[in-house]
Amino acid sequence: MSTTRRLPVVATLPRSLYLETTNRCDSKCRTCIRTFQSLEPPADLTLEQVKAIAEQFPVLERVVLHGIGEPLLNVEIFEIVVHLKTRAATVLFNSDAISLTAKRALRLIESGLDEYRVSMDAATRQTYRKLRGVDQFDRVVANVRRLVELERERSRSAPRVSLWFTASRANLHELPAFVRLAADLGVDEVYVQRLVFNGLGLATAENALHGRLQQQEQDVLDQAQELAGGLGLALRASGLTTPLASLKGEMSSPRPWAGCQRPWTLSPVEHLTTDMLSFPHEPKPPQVIRP
Numbered sequence: 001m002s003t004t005r006r007l008p009v010v011a012t013l014p015r016s017l018y019l020e021t022t023n024r025c026d027s028k029c030r031t032c033i034r035t036f037q038s039l040e041p042p043a044d045l046t047l048e049q050v051k052a053i054a055e056q057f058p059v060l061e062r063v064v065l066h067g068i069g070e071p072l073l074n075v076e077i078f079e080i081v082v083h084l085k086t087r088a089a090t091v092l093f094n095s096d097a098i099s100l101t102a103k104r105a106l107r108l109i110e111s112g113l114d115e116y117r118v119s120m121d122a123a124t125r126q127t128y129r130k131l132r133g134v135d136q137f138d139r140v141v142a143n144v145r146r147l148v149e150l151e152r153e154r155s156r157s158a159p160r161v162s163l164w165f166t167a168s169r170a171n172l173h174e175l176p177a178f179v180r181l182a183a184d185l186g187v188d189e190v191y192v193q194r195l196v197f198n199g200l201g202l203a204t205a206e207n208a209l210h211g212r213l214q215q216q217e218q219d220v221l222d223q224a225q226e227l228a229g230g231l232g233l234a235l236r237a238s239g240l241t242t243p244l245a246s247l248k249g250e251m252s253s254p255r256p257w258a259g260c261q262r263p264w265t266l267s268p269v270e271h272l273t274t275d276m277l278s279f280p281h282e283p284k285p286p287q288v289i290r291p
Contacts, residue, residue, distance in 0.1 A: 013059050017088075020067025021045045022074045027096045028133030029121075030201035031166060034068050035133060037200075044074045047083065054087050065093035072099045081111040090114045094164065098136045100143040105150050108159055116159035117191070118144055121166050123177035131171060131202065141185065148186040162189035167247060168207045172217055175224040175243075183231040190228065190235050192243035209247045221247065 022044040028035045054060065063084045065071050071093045074080070084091045092115035100108075108116060120140060122128035128137035148161055163182045165175060175192070182190045194210045197203045209217060221243050228235035237243045 014057060015059050015061040016064070017054065017057055017060055017062070018064045018067065019045060019050060019053065020069065021050075021065045021071045021077060021080060021093075022069035023067065024073045025068070025070045025096070026073065026098050026134070027070065027136075030131055030133055031168070031195060031203040032068070033198055033200060033203075035201060044076070045080070047076045047079050050080050051083060054084060060088040062090045062092075063088045065091065066095070070096055070099070072097075072104060078104075078107045078111045081108075081113050085112040092117065092159070094119050096120075096132070096136075097140045097143045097147075098134070100140075100147060102146060102150075105143070105147040108147070109151060109154065109156055113159040115162065116147070117162050117164050118187075119164045119166070120178070121164075122171055123174040123181050127171050127174055131166075141181070144187065145185050152186070160189070161187050162191055163187050164191045164193060166193045166195055167209055167243070168195045168202065169209060169217075170202055170207055172209065172220055175220055176227050179224050179228050179231065179233060179235060183233055188233050190233060192235070192237045192247070194238075194247060213247055217247075 022042075023034070023040060024042045024044070025032075025034060033039075054063070065077070065080065065084075071077050072095055081091050091113055093113075094117040097118045097120075118140070120128065120137075121131045122137065125135070125137040128140075129135045144161065144163075151157070151159075151161075163178065163185075165171070165178050167175065179190055182188070195203060195208045197205050197208045199205075213221075225235050225243070235243060237245065237247075
């Protein structure tokens with residue numbers, strides 16, 4: 001990990017914006033804090049609130065519309081995407097795809113959304129139910145398949161669909177099958193994420209792989225990588241690296257997540273209050289606290 005000191009004040013305006021469009025969710029993931037703790041009342045960002053926030057970021061290049069909730073539960077999500085596409089080059093969000101009906105799939109395609117990232121974490125119904133807390137595996141598979149087919153029928157390449165897999169000891173054995181599932185669905189990108197543990201549910205240090213990979217687990221990653229290459233898929237890790245490099249990591253630091261660069265590159269809006277709609281007319285460099 002780099003020891004270069006990061007300044008407490010960012011010198012340039014943020015070009016990426018994270019908007020938590022809802023804190024409601026139709027999954028009950030055993031690795032998510034919202035399954036175990038209710039920190040705030042249910043709420044959605046409205047289109048007008050999004051407009052009020054976005055107009056105060058004059059150099060937007062990328063807007064991410066997910067947080068702790070499921071974006072498709074926000075009834076204005078499609079209008080929000082349409083508006084933000086007039087302000088930013090790239091708009092995307094992660095989704096559990098449970099509520100991705102045929103009508104919503106068409107609206108996603110027409111909205112101009114650039115990326116649709118489907119969080120699944122499993123290649124079988126049993127493991128999906130164990131990790132995601134709901135019995136919706138078959139429904140999600142059917143919904144993703146239909147979205148890909150609708151894009152092909154219309155000769156559309158957006159939104160770019162990818163499958164996401166939060167790797168842990170509870171599911172890593174299914175990664176090769178997950179790659180095969182992506183190929184079967186016509187999805188050509190699979191991403192592996194590290195489990196950030198908080199001690200709740202399955203989000204524990206014992207279940208995490210970061211810096212703790214055993215040889216047999218490295219073999220599974222190698223197998224999945226080779227399989228992806230043979231199927232013509234891209235198998236990547238979040239953070240623009242390989243799954244093996246991401247999970248191997250280094251655990252020598254007592255603060256393993258302190259290398260996060262996001263506070264220096266983007267601006268998150270996660271818990272909306274009326275005060276957050278009143279930024280200065282002349283935006284100043286955002287004040288951040290170093291991890």
